[in-house]
Each structure stands twice: as structure tokens, then as C-alpha cells.
Amino acid sequence: MKSVVLLGPPGAGKGTQATGIAEKYHILHISTGDIFRANVKEGTPLGIKAKEYMDKGLLVPDELVCDLVEDRVTKDDCKNGYLLDGFPRTVFQAEHFDAFLKKNGQSLSCVVDIEVDEKILLPRMIGRRVCRSCGKPYHVDTMPPKKEGVCDVCGGEVYQRADDCEETVLNRFKVYKDQTSPLIEYYKKSGVLGEINGAQDVDKVFNDICALLGE
Ligand code: AP5
Ligand code: MG
Ligand code: ZN
Numbered sequence: 001m002k003s004v005v006l007l008g009p010p011g012a013g014k015g016t017q018a019t020g021i022a023e024k025y026h027i028l029h030i031s032t033g034d035i036f037r038a039n040v041k042e043g044t045p046l047g048i049k050a051k052e053y054m055d056k057g058l059l060v061p062d063e064l065v066c067d068l069v070e071d072r073v074t075k076d077d078c079k080n081g082y083l084l085d086g087f088p089r090t091v092f093q094a095e096h097f098d099a100f101l102k103k104n105g106q107s108l109s110c111v112v113d114i115e116v117d118e119k120i121l122l123p124r125m126i127g128r129r130v131c132r133s134c135g136k137p138y139h140v141d142t143m144p145p146k147k148e149g150v151c152d153v154c155g156g157e158v159y160q161r162a163d164d165c166e167e168t169v170l171n172r173f174k175v176y177k178d179q180t181s182p183l184i185e186y187y188k189k190s191g192v193l194g195e196i197n198g199a200q201d202v203d204k205v206f207n208d209i210c211a212l213l214g215e
Pocket of ligand 1: 008009010011012013014015016017032033034036053054057058059060061062065085086087088089093124125127128129137138139140142143163172198199200201202205
């Protein structure tokens with residue numbers, strides 16, 4: 001069983017890489033951001049709470065996140081493994097998840113840290129569009145869908161995320177630095193961290209991640 005975490009700042013390319021990695025290794029892609037956005041769209045109680053934080057570029061409180069992910073990875077479709085995109089985001093979440101894994105006699109296979117300089121990230125974020133149905137990321141200049149506004153993969157509507165305006169993006173960078181980047185040290189200490197240069201072409205980043213994850 002492969003259990004992988006994709007770590008990295010907003011716009012690093014976690015979502016972009018996740019689909020290919022999940023396919024190659026036959027593991028399930030779990031994006032907490034996508035789960036929250038789906039709940040916002042459906043207007044569920046979780047979505048209503050999460051939206052308050054997401055719109056400001058803040059993290060959703062830990063207690064709304066941990067059980068959600070731990071329940072999700074226990075489902076049958078995760079038997080072969082899973083790829084966590086956007087979780088854990090705080091040391092609390094990482095410790096909570098480690099305790100959960102330990103209780104089940106498991107541990108993480110690898111934490112892939114995708115590193116990209118903030119100067120490169122801002123234009124990526126401002127020009128990003130995503131599919132409302134399957135979450136696939138696009139970019140207006142560098143990776144537009146074949147047909148404007150329509151997802152290549154599922155035909156869903158391609159839109160701009162509410163938290164991709166410049167002011168919110170800058171806040172998300174700050175939140176990443178303060179609350180999420182300490183996880184790099186955390187996972188380095190446990191010996192599962194692999195670092196990837198995310199400023200390269202999408203294909204090159206993919207190959208580097210695969211080299212790290214092995215067969
Ligand atoms: P989430 O959806 O996880 O957003 P994020 O971490 O900010 O990351 P992004 O999705 O913005 O970036 P990405 O790395 O996936 O980049 P992408 O591949 O799209 O979280 C959103 C919100 O939900 C949070 O702010 C928080 O409120 C809440 N939340 C979620 N999880 C939580 C948790 N665990 N705890 C608490 N709150 C949580 O790529 C970006 C752009 O760059 C695209 O346009 C793409 O085409 C382009 N691109 C990608 N790779 C390359 C490349 N190599 N070269 C050139 N362009 C590229
Ligand atoms: Mg993403
Ligand atoms: Zn789609």
C-alpha cells in the first residue's frame with residue numbers, strides 16, 4: 001500500500017501532478033480543497049463553515065479536517081493506497097494523522113515537497129482556472145482547455161476559484177509560510193521527505209516525483 005502526501009505552497013502544482021501520479025500508482029487522489037469546494041457548492045453545513053475561511057485564504061479549523069480525512073482513507077477505494085493533496089496543512093493535522101496511522105499499524109510511504117519560488121507562483125495563481133466537476137487545473141496562458149470554459153477531461157465548467165484573486169493569494173502564501181511550511185522539518189525528521197523542484201516543466205516535475213516514489 002502506498003500512502004503519499006503532496007506538500008507545497010499554493011500553486012506549486014499539487015493538483016496538476018496528482019491525477020497522473022494517482023493513475024500511475026493506482027491510488028486514490030484525495031484533495032481536501034476539492035472536498036471543501038464540493039461542500040460549498042452543495043451548501044452543506046461543512047461547506048457553509050469552510051467557506052468563511054477559504055474566502056479569506058485562511059485554513060479551515062483542524063477539527064473540521066482531521067476526522068474527514070481519516071474517515072476517507074479508511075474506505076474501500078483506498079485499499080491500494082492514496083495520495084493526499086492539501087493535507088496535512090498544520091503540525092496538529094500531521095500529528096493527528098500520524099497517531100491515526102500508528103493505531104492502524106501503518107505509516108506514510110513518502111511526503112513529496114514541491115518547491116517553487118513565490119515570484120513564479122503569483123502569475124500561476126492569478127491565471128489559474130479549474131474544472132468545477134473534476135477539479136482539473138488549467139491556466140489561461142500556459143495550459144488553457146482545448147475549448148474555452150470546458151474541461152478536456154469531463155466536459156465540466158472551467159471557472160476561476162473565489163480564492164484566486166491577488167489579495168487572497170498573498171494571504172494564502174503567508175498562511176502557508178506560517179502554518180504549513182513547518183511540516184517540511186517535521187517530515188524531514190521522520191525520514192519520509194523528498195524534495196522536488198516545482199519550477200520545471202510539468203512533465204519534468206512528474207518524472208522527478210515518480211523517481212522519488214519508485215516502482
Ligand atoms: P487547496 O485547494 O488545497 O489550495 P492550495 O493548497 O492553496 O493549493 P492550490 O490548489 O491553490 O495549488 P496547487 O498546488 O494544487 O496548484 P495547481 O496544480 O492547481 O486549498 C484551498 C483552501 O481550502 C485553503 O486555503 C483552506 O482554506 C482549505 N483547506 C484545504 N485543505 C485544508 C486543510 N488540510 N486544512 C485546513 N484548510 C484546508 O497549479 C496552479 C497553476 O499553475 C495552474 O494554473 C497550473 O496550470 C499551473 N502549473 C502547475 N504546474 C506548473 C508547472 N510545472 N509549470 C507551469 N505552470 C504550472
Ligand atoms: Mg490544488
Ligand atoms: Zn473536469
